[in-house]
Amino acid sequence: MHFLKCKVKDQSGFTIVVVIMILALLTILGTAAITTSSTELQTSSSEEIYKMAFFAAESGVTYVRQNPDLYHVNNIEENQSLSFPDTDDEAVKYNLGSLQSFNGTTGYLGSSAVPRGSGYEVGTYKAHDYHIISEGFGPRDSKVRIDAGFYRIGL
DSSP, rough: HHHHHHHHHHHHHHHHHHHHHOOOHHHHHHHHHHHHHHHHHHHHHHHHHHHHHHHHHHHHHHHHHHHHHGGSSTTTTOEEEEEOOOSOTTOEEEEEESSSSEEEEEEEEEEEEEEETSOOOBTTBEEEEEEEEEEEOGGGGEEEEEEEEEEEEOO
């Protein structure tokens, strides 16, 4: 019986070693989980900031569509562009709130024949081609640029 007591007594340190190894493993897993969740949070924040700047730039394109004075007969001189929202100062931004704004330019590229199937008579009407550069600004100095083209039918 004395021999059994010694054997059990010698293995009591083994339990402590196993517990320490399990705690170390749990610590490593916890650190990895925290790092992963932190990285995912940064990624989702960056994506949200990008989307805010992108939607601000899209608002600039919509702004041009709603303001025909930027692409009317007054803007049919090639290599000339008009700034928006302020045609006199291209640095002015249109604020969409405290975090988003946009500005840009609309330029005339020239005219061409009306597209097939447009319903307009070829030779009588022209397709006047324009180019929009809209820059959207968001939080943390984020910036997105959209280049778009469009045409209007005219004489």
